[in-house]
Amino acid sequence: MDKITEKRLKLFAANMRKMIIEGVFQAQSGHPGGSLSCTDILAYLYGERLHVDPCDTANPDRDRFVLSKGHCAPALYAALTLREFFASCEIGGLRSCGAMLQGHPCMTETPGIDMSTGSLGQGIAASVGMAMMGKLDKRDYRVFSILGDGELQEGEVWEAQMAAAHYKLDNLTAFIDNNGLQIDGPTSEVMNLGSIPAKVAAFGWHVIEIDGHDLQQIENAVHEAENVKGQPTMIVAHTHKGKGVSFMEDQAQWHGAAPKQDQYDAAMIELNAAIAALEV
């Protein structure tokens, strides 16, 4: 990744983070912690990798993206806003009556959403269906999905992984946003997942471990996945919940809480400073 691209994507991510906090603050509801932890992955996908077009959202050859951890919708909405799928004012209506941006992604309401998600485990399974149809129809699109680590506690995730390996879906690349925290606390305390890479590999996937906030590592992993034949790839991305807003980082209580005015002000100072530093 060249320096110009890296800087552009860092700015994309920084602007996403600002919109996430803005949206959740306006709504006084939502999930900032996990949205901020998957931001850099989404920034790479929407800022660089996905072949999608806001003017042609139903193109059968477009790449697909499914946010299996649907509660992190603010991050997806921010990425779609920056790619001009809809106006930037929409984020201000997040989670409010009559507005376009639902609490969890809704494909019938929001342009650019490939699958309605929110109930954990179902998004990755829908991604499997999309990848199977890419194979059946001999189309070259790729399917990307992001799961939460807590989401792995859902049995359907493993049913979907079994099916993806069985059908040799090398057109499917999934990320685990492995921030180690879920609503009730650390995943290791709520329901220990053990070795995630070992388990996923045992299900027949190619597994890559990366720092999920390092854009170069994200790109390298996505490229590696594209060259794997005969099996799907899981990118286990080690991340920090609340990344980019210092007082939210690695704090389980920011899973599903909105900032108050003073917290919002503090977050904005930090995020604006990050953007200013990148714009120099």
Next chain:
Amino acid sequence: MGKMATREAYGRALAEFGVDERVVVLDADLSKSTFTVTFKKVFPERHFNMGIAEGNMMSVAAGMATCGKIAFASTFAIFAAERALEQVRNSACYPNLNVKVCATHAGITVGEDGASHQCVEDLAIMRAIPNMHVVSPCDGASARAVIRAAMDTPGPFYVRLGRLAVEDVYGTYGDEISFTLGKANTLREGTDVTLIGIGLMVQQSLKAAEMLAQEGISARVIDMHTLKPIDVETIVKASKETGAIVTAEEHNIIGGLGGAVAEVLSENAPCILRRVGVKDIFGQSGKPEALLVLYHLMPEDIVKAAHEAIAARK
């Protein structure tokens, strides 16, 4: 009169209408029982076994439907409507996708497998989900028409099918019949009482009407193949013209056909209603025919309910 199970007709309809390349079929290790194997023999590349993982199958089907496919997902009713309920609701119905959940082995006529496999709650559950169409054909000819209608109507469907071979009502498989989704078929005119059946209870209702005729009672018989959207007009007409209605379903009397008809009647044209069905109890192992007797799903039971309804009206 020939006989065919609606599940067998389903498999044949898939193979027949599957020339449409939008059709994809998913099964959960029951393809010989659900008869999706009939489709698989003709179009193996579009038949996908998802293993014993019904919830995942529904979400995968939804993902396929986002790619412009008409995804038929099949397993036994108990697993389709109940184990996979939340996937059907959130993956297929909420996004209003073209997922056709075709559930076989519904009701107690599953027989020997017993209560764990005898689904008597699916109609109630499925009709409560927004966007969902709920349909149950009574014979092979109408099962074919139902599958055609499900293909031609965008959005999610729940198609309730049976294991047991049942007598032809409309004709044999392949006959073109008069069938409109959401429009009930009046199979027999009558003025004293109306018998509304669904699935194999249509056949039982027709037999009951014959028995009532021998007593001089004129019974109308309606096949309510589409439970949702329900045909309000035909129910209201029956209420006004006969003043007594009996519903008959191989399903719990709570929330299914009886419940749906009661809703329509009480809001539009109240009349005496008697519900024949499984009386809020679980089934058990046994021959299907024996279970129909044991759970009071026979023509005699419908006749008895008709007598009660007529008496209550007077």
